[in-house]
Amino acid sequence: MFKGSREVEARMYDKIKIIAGIIIFLIIMLTPFWYNSLTGKAAYIPQLKIGTDARQCVENTLYMKSNHANLLNKWKESVVREGMRVHKAGDGKLYIISLTGTCLNCHSSKAQFCDRCHDYAGAKPQCWDCHVVPNNAVGRWE
Amino acid sequence: MDRRQFLKIAGFSIAGFILDPSLDIRPKGLFANTAKQKITSYIRKWGMAINLDACAKKPGCRACIDACNIVHNVPGLGSPKEEVKWIWKSPYPTVFPEHIHIINREEIKNLPVMVLCNHCDNPPCVKVCPTKATWKREDGIVMMDYHRCIGCRYCMAACPYGARSFNWFDPRLFLKTVYQDFPTRTKGVVEKCNFCEERLIRGLLPACVEVCKENALIFGDLAAIDSDVRKILKQRHSIVRKPHLGTEPKVFYIL
Numbered sequence: 077m078f079k080g081s082r083e084v085e086a087r088m089y090d091k092i093k094i095i096a097g098i099i100i101f102l103i104i105m106l107t108p109f110w111y112n113s114l115t116g117k118a119a120y121i122p123q124l125k126i127g128t129d130a131r132q133c134v135e136n137t138l139y140m141k142s143n144h145a146n147l148l149n150k151w152k153e154s155v156v157r158e159g160m161r162v163h164k165a166g167d168g169k170l171y172i173i174s175l176t177g178t179c180l181n182c183h184s185s186k187a188q189f190c191d192r193c194h195d196y197a198g199a200k201p202q203c204w205d206c207h208v209v210p211n212n213a214v215g216r217w218e
Numbered sequence: 219m220d221r222r223q224f225l226k227i228a229g230f231s232i233a234g235f236i237l238d239p240s241l242d243i244r245p246k247g248l249f250a251n252t253a254k255q256k257i258t259s260y261i262r263k264w265g266m267a268i269n270l271d272a273c274a275k276k277p278g279c280r281a282c283i284d285a286c287n288i289v290h291n292v293p294g295l296g297s298p299k300e301e302v303k304w305i306w307k308s309p310y311p312t313v314f315p316e317h318i319h320i321i322n323r324e325e326i327k328n329l330p331v332m333v334l335c336n337h338c339d340n341p342p343c344v345k346v347c348p349t350k351a352t353w354k355r356e357d358g359i360v361m362m363d364y365h366r367c368i369g370c371r372y373c374m375a376a377c378p379y380g381a382r383s384f385n386w387f388d389p390r391l392f393l394k395t396v397y398q399d400f401p402t403r404t405k406g407v408v409e410k411c412n413f414c415e416e417r418l419i420r421g422l423l424p425a426c427v428e429v430c431k432e433n434a435l436i437f438g439d440l441a442a443i444d445s446d447v448r449k450i451l452k453q454r455h456s457i458v459r460k461p462h463l464g465t466e467p468k469v470f471y472i473l
Contacts, residue, residue, distance in 0.1 A: 156363050159355065161419060176398065205388075206364060206401040208291075 122192040128182040262357045265440040265468040272434035282426035291402040293392035302383040304411040305334040335381040335411035336467030343373035369406040
C-alpha cells in the first residue's frame, strides 16, 4: 500500500491555479448567455407578418400555433394515402387540403410568416424541398 | 389525502384529458369517416389504351411527353442513365420482345412505342417496398409517397418495365420553369407516372391524354362498360407488355 495516502487526499495542491482555471472556464462558457441578456437579444421574439385579413385559419389560432405541424402531417397522410382532399374544420367549414394552395394562399409570404419563426426556433422542416412556393409569374399550364 | 379528495382530483384530471384539443382525441374522426365514404361509394379501375396506329401518323410527335414533363416538374437531365421518365418512347422490340414476330402489322414493328407505368393489378414494386412508400390504390393507381420513400430502389429492381426513376440530383436544378400546382421531388427518392391522380380528382383527364391531338391515348374507367377505353378494347385487338409475368398491366396497346 502507498504510504501516507491520507495526507495526499486531505490536501489540495495548486489551489489558486485550479480555482482560477474554473473561473476562466465559467466566464468563457457563460459569455453567450451574458451577452444575450445584456444586449437584450434574449428577449427577442420574431415578428410575423400573417399576410391575411382573415380572422381565423382552418382551425382556431391557439390550436394552429401549437399544432400546425401535426395538422400538416395529418393533411399529408389524408391526401397522399387516403385520397381525401377536403378538411372539415371544427366549425364545419370545408377547406381544400393543400399546403401551397390553401395555406400559402392566405399566408402569402413564406419568408415573413413561416421562416421567421422556424429560423428562430431552429426548426428545419423539409416541406420546401419538394413543395413549390407559389409565385404567380412562372409555370402554369392548363 | 382522503378518498374523497383523491376522487375529486382524479375526476378533474380525466375531464382535462378529454377537453384538451391537443391530445388528439377530438379531430381523429374528421378525416377517417369522410375518406371511407368516398372510397366505398363507387370503385373505379383506371386504365389506358394506346393506339399505335394513331401514334404512327405523327412519328416525331412528343406532345404527351412534354405536357407530362411540364405538369409534373419532370427534370430534363439528358443523360439516359440518370434521367427521370414518366412517359417516354422506346423501340418496339424492347417494349414487346414476345411480339417481335408480328406479321400482320409489319409497319408497326419499326416504330417507337409510348411507354409509361403500367399501373399493374399485381404490382411487383409494391411487394418489395420495405416502407410501403409505394402501394396500390383501390382504383388501380399505383401510388408513390415521396415522404416515405427512403430511396432503396428495390422497386426499380422489381419493376419489369423500367418505369421507375431515381432522383440522383435535386430536380429543381434542371427545371427551366417550375409548375406550381405539383411538387418537385427531391434528391434520393424514386418517382414514376401517377396516371395524373391529382388531375383525376378534379375531373380532368391525364395531361398526356388531354394534349394528344391524334387521340392515340384513350383513358377511362375499366370498370364502366360504356367508358371510351372499354369500347375501344372491345372493338380492337390489344396486347399488354410482358403478360407472362402475371403483373396484369392496365396500359393496353391497340394493334
